Amino acid sequence: MLELHCHTTYSDGTLTPAELVKKAAQTGVKVLAITDHDTVSGWDEAIATAINYEIEIVPGIELSTVHNDRSLHILGFYPNPDLIRPALQERLAGRKRRAAQMVASLAALGYHIEMPELGAEMAPGRPHIAAALVRAGIVKSSQEAFDRWLGDDKPAYVHYEKFSIQEGVSLLRECGAVPVWAHPCLFRGGVISEVLKELVEAGLMGVEVYHPNQNSREQKMLLELCAEYGLLVTGGSDYHGPNLESREEDRSLNHLHLPIELLTPVKTAAATLYQDLRMKGFQDF
Structure with missing residues (x-):
């Protein structure tokens, strides 16, 4: 079984990488992608x-970009670490600035919180702020924090x-990563077919067709678009670990039961990108 979209405590997941691997083994996962937001740590x-x-x-990685004033996430598989790590420093710094601005906005509204100490290579996000609001007793749940202030x-x-x-896709490809549009049906900044055309023109190579928030009708539509543009098909549960408030799973790991064969074309595409990197003097990892 295949999982190509999972998060750890290095971004907004609740399991450490080691804990995630152990959980994956328990649920029958044989191939696991680590796709934290804007960090590969x-x-x-x-x-x-x-x-x-x-x-x-x-x-892997889930890169945060902005399109039509809305967040659009792009997964990248098999980036060269020596190339991607330096390139991510500004993205990580931007996440920290954004988190600080949201904390300041809450303070201006009269709600003062303390953010947890995060490692230098950890990517802060709204779930961290929501958790801080819960710890401060300001809200009863993270969902309430999103509903009232953070959504x-x-x-x-x-x-x-x-x-x-365009910058996001270019960055991934320049680092040898296969760029894939994450959960396109969650994007609220435009018509999927129109945005996909722009992404393909920028160099996108695949689409995350299988995702918990994309029903069978949407999957069929995405598969047809992938066939039209000759794009790779991927999928994953977007697993973030147990909800620490309820101890329930945010999304069940491996419940999509995706075949490992989906990974083969992704590996082939990555090999092609790496051949280009080798011609430029970079080595495999």
Whole structure:
């Protein structure tokens, strides 16, 4: 079984990379992608742990871009770490600035919170702020925090810093990563077919067709678009771990039961990108 979209405590997941690998093994996952938001710091721990569980780790990332003033996420699979890590420093710094602005906005509204200490390579996000609101006793749940202040266009919401889809796709490809549009049916900034055309023109190579928030009708539509443009098809549960408030799963790991064969074309595409990098003097990892 295949999981190509999962998060750890290095971004907004609730399991460490090692814990995620162990959980994946328990649920029958054989291939697991680590796709934290704007950071690749969870790879090493996941790879080291996976040796003991005979799980193949797919190094990945979920890159945050902005299109039509809305957040649009692009997954990248198999980026060269020596190239992607320096390039992500500004993205990570932007996430920290955004989090600080949201904390300041909450303070201006009369709600003062303390953010938890995060490692230098961890990417802060709205779930961290929501959790801080819960700890402070201001709200009873993270969902309440999003509903009242942190959701899109709510009083304390702050947009991502400008980083276009063209810049995002270009960055991933220049680092050897296969760029894939994450959960397109969740995007609220335009018609999917029109936005996909722009992404393809920018160099997009695939679409996340299988996702918990995309029903069978939407999957069929996305598969048809992939066939039209010759795009790769991927999928994943977008797993963030157990909800620490209720101890329930945010999304069930491996419940999509995706076949490992979906990964083969992605690996082939990555090999092609890496051949281009080798011609430019870079080595595989």
